[in-house]
Amino acid sequence: MARETWGSRIGFVAAAIGSAVGLGNIWMFPMRAGLYGGAAFLIPYLIVLFAIGVVGLTVELTLGRATRGGPIEAFAKTLPGGKYLGILVNAIMVMIFAFYSLVLGWILRYFIASLTGELTGVNPGAFFDSLAFSKEALLWQFIMIVMTVAIVAMGVQKGIKRANKIMMPALFVLLVVLAIRSVTLPNAYEGLKFYLLPDWSKLMSGKTWIVALSQMFFSLSVLGTTMVVYGSYLKEEDDIPLSAIATAFGDTAVAVTAGFLVFPAVFSFGLEPTAGPGLVFVTLPMVFQKMPGGAFFGALFFLLLIFAGLSSTVSMLEVYVDSAITKLNMSRRNASILLGLLTFLVGAPSTVNPSYFDWLINISTVYIGPLGALIAALALIKLGVDRAYEELKKGALIEVSELWKPWVKYLYPIVIAVIYVSQFLLG
Ligand code: PFF
Ligand code: NA
Numbered sequence: 001m002a003r004e005t006w007g008s009r010i011g012f013v014a015a016a017i018g019s020a021v022g023l024g025n026i027w028m029f030p031m032r033a034g035l036y037g038g039a040a041f042l043i044p045y046l047i048v049l050f051a052i053g054v055v056g057l058t059v060e061l062t063l064g065r066a067t068r069g070g071p072i073e074a075f076a077k078t079l080p081g082g083k084y085l086g087i088l089v090n091a092i093m094v095m096i097f098a099f100y101s102l103v104l105g106w107i108l109r110y111f112i113a114s115l116t117g118e119l120t121g122v123n124p125g126a127f128f129d130s131l132a133f134s135k136e137a138l139l140w141q142f143i144m145i146v147m148t149v150a151i152v153a154m155g156v157q158k159g160i161k162r163a164n165k166i167m168m169p170a171l172f173v174l175l176v177v178l179a180i181r182s183v184t185l186p187n188a189y190e191g192l193k194f195y196l197l198p199d200w201s202k203l204m205s206g207k208t209w210i211v212a213l214s215q216m217f218f219s220l221s222v223l224g225t226t227m228v229v230y231g232s233y234l235k236e237e238d239d240i241p242l243s244a245i246a247t248a249f250g251d252t253a254v255a256v257t258a259g260f261l262v263f264p265a266v267f268s269f270g271l272e273p274t275a276g277p278g279l280v281f282v283t284l285p286m287v288f289q290k291m292p293g294g295a296f297f298g299a300l301f302f303l304l305l306i307f308a309g310l311s312s313t314v315s316m317l318e319v320y321v322d323s324a325i326t327k328l329n330m331s332r333r334n335a336s337i338l339l340g341l342l343t344f345l346v347g348a349p350s351t352v353n354p355s356y357f358d359w360l361i362n363i364s365t366v367y368i369g370p371l372g373a374l375i376a377a378l379a380l381i382k383l384g385v386d387r388a389y390e391e392l393k394k395g396a397l398i399e400v401s402e403l404w405k406p407w408v409k410y411l412y413p414i415v416i417a418v419i420y421v422s423q424f425l426l427g
Contacts, residue, residue, distance in 0.1 A: 003068060004156040005233050011161035012230070012238065013246050016057075018164035018311030019226050020251035021171065023103060024219045026308060030259035031275045034195050036211055037202030042256070044203065044212040049248055052213065052415055056222040056373060057244035058392055058400075059408055063380045064231025065240070066391045070322045071228050075375060078382040089372040090320045093225045094339075095364035097316040098347030099357055101148070104309040105140030106131060106281060111302035114288070120295050124285035128277070133354045142344055148313040149340035152321050153333045156233050160314055167307040171254075174304040179257050181297055182265040191263030194273065207426050213419045217373055218365060219251055224372030224379075226315040229322050237395040254308075261301075265291070280305070317343070370420045377413045385409050 006012035033041040067074040072086030079085060109131055113119040119127070131137055151159045182188065202208045221227055234240065265287045266273050274283055288298035317339065324335035350357035380388050385405040392400060 003232065005235050006161055006238070007157045008161070009238060009243075011157070011165060012234065013243050013250075014164040014168045015160055015311075015315070016227070016230055016243060016247040017250040018168055019221045019230065019315030020219060020247050020312075021168075021254045022219075022221075022308050022312035023100065023305070024215070025251065025255040026258045026262075026305060027276055027280050028215060029219065029255035030195065030262045031273065031279065032211055032215055033256075033259055034263065034273060035275075036208045037199045038194070039196040040198035040200050040203055041208065041212065044209050045216065046252070048209070048213050048216050049252060052412065053216045053220050053222065054244050054248045055404070055407060055412055056217065056377075057220060057227060057247055058240055058404070059380050059388075059412065060222055060224065060227035060373075060376050061231030061234065061240045061244060062388050062392045063376055063383070064228040065234045065236075065238075066383060066388060067232070069228075069232050069326065070319055071225055071372075071376070072323050072327060074228050074232075075379050078379040079375070082379065085375050086323070088368070089223070089225050089375065090323055092223070092364050092368050092372060093316050093319045094343055094346055095360050096223075096369070097145075097148075097313055097343045099350070099360040099364070100309065100316070101144050101313060101343065102137060102141045102347050102350055102357065103277070104144040104306070104313065105137055105142070106277075107302055107305045107309060108144055109137070109140045110281065110285070111299060111306060114295055114299040114302055117295055119285055119298060120289055124282045124289070127285070128281040132277070132281075133351050133357070135351060138348060138351055141347060144310070144313070145340045145344050147310060148317050149336045151310075151314050152317045152340075153336035155332060156318075160318060163314065164311050167311050171304055171307040171311075174300050174307070175254060175257055175261065178297060178301055178304065179260040181291075182261045182263075182268075185264055185268035185291070187268045188264035191265065191267035192260075194267060195259045195263040206422065210419055210422050210426055213415070214370065214423065217370060217416075217419075219255065220248060221312070221315060222373050223369050224374075224376035225319045228376060229319050230315065232322075235395070239395050239397055240392055241396045241398050241400050366423060370416060370423075374413055374416045374420070377408065377416065381409055381413070 063074050067077050071089045072083055075082030075086040151163045153159065263273060266283055269287050269290045271283050271286060273279060288294035291297060320339050321335045324330045324339060325332055385408055389405055
């Protein structure tokens with residue numbers, strides 16, 4: 001059977017941006033920017049985005065298109081033991097989807113609680129504590145997995161592309177509405193100061209650059225998985241360099257705008273910004289309780305997170321569904337259902353043991369995840385940078401410098417190896 005293709009340029013770009021834009025943009029980026037130099041953080045971030053991130057996207061999309069396959073196929077065709085490396089990154093993808101879907105389940109619960117007005121009458125901290133690792137959370141996680149399965153089961157064009165073409169514009173509108181609401185609140189200025197006031201001294205610290213790099217890899221979904229599969233559905237006339245730039249630009253625009261949504265609102269009501277779950281599930285709900293029309297804006301906010309998250313989980317599940325279709329001859333429908341269930345089972349122990357949840361996150365995003373990007377880079381190098389460069393140029397409107405070749409062969413893998421090691425050294 002012929003491999004499916006995206007069928008339209010804009011559809012592919014929507015799907016790639018959909019994969020990139022996720023929880024990483026809304027609850028990780030603003031906080032990290034606030035802590036690592038405010039507006040000054042944009043300098044290291046934009047430098048690594050263009051020097052490394054856009055290149056990483058071109059590497060993975062090109063590898064997928066050249067080998068016509070997801071990671072197992074792409075690595076098996078290029079690297080010794082590549083098949084097993086491919087299986088490894090598929091396993092990592094399962095782990096990422098497993099913890100990510102639990103968080104998305106919480107978001108769905110909060111969305112419903114905002115719609116029904118329940119969220120206005122509770123203490124958000126207590127509400128979160130009784131939900132986070134409860135049996136009930138399993139139900140919400142299950143529903144988010146079912147939604148992901150339903151989209152992936154419909155296929156690349158009818159499912160993934162179509163869902164993204166609806167969710168991405170909606171996400172953009174919600175984001176802009178919420179950011180405008182936030183910056184027009186009284187005292188919004190205090191939040192803008194926290195977010196943007198540049199602290200140039202942070203630029204001199206290695207930690208800032210490492211944070212920018214690892215944030216950027218996760219944010220662009222460059223982990224040797226999703227972007228390889230998404231690339232494998234591209235046609236020769238599709239423009240990889242332009243798509244990579246559009247994806248990096250869209251992802252960063254959402255991340256930066258998310259900061260305008262979060263901090264002015266938090267500071268306007270005299271609250272302290274916190275990182276991660278505390279921000280989205282405790283602090284912001286407090287903001288929505290105090291803000292006029294807060295129940296409405298709260299519902300919009302959680303809907304925004306659902307769109308952001310669902311378009312990312314779709315790209316995660318697609319990685320191993322495609323592997324099962326091509327390697328195990330399963331039908332797309334059966335593969336989606338079975339692997340969705342498998343993911344649910346992998347995530348489920350979190351509800352009895354929250355430290356298992358942390359373990360899933362650490363293994364998949366810190367200890368092994370970044371190696372996926374390195375393996376994809378090595379696979380492309382083994383394929384031959386000259387051949388890869390020719391592949392990259394097919395369909396490209398903009399001219400890509402020949403420098404791409406040494407860049408991909410030396411700088412790119414070295415930078416990944418350096419961040420991988422420094423993560424442990426710098427703690
Ligand atoms: N890029 C997504 C985010 O910023 O939330 C997360 C993600 C999606 C990571 C897909 C990895 C992946 F394969
Ligand atoms: Na992202």
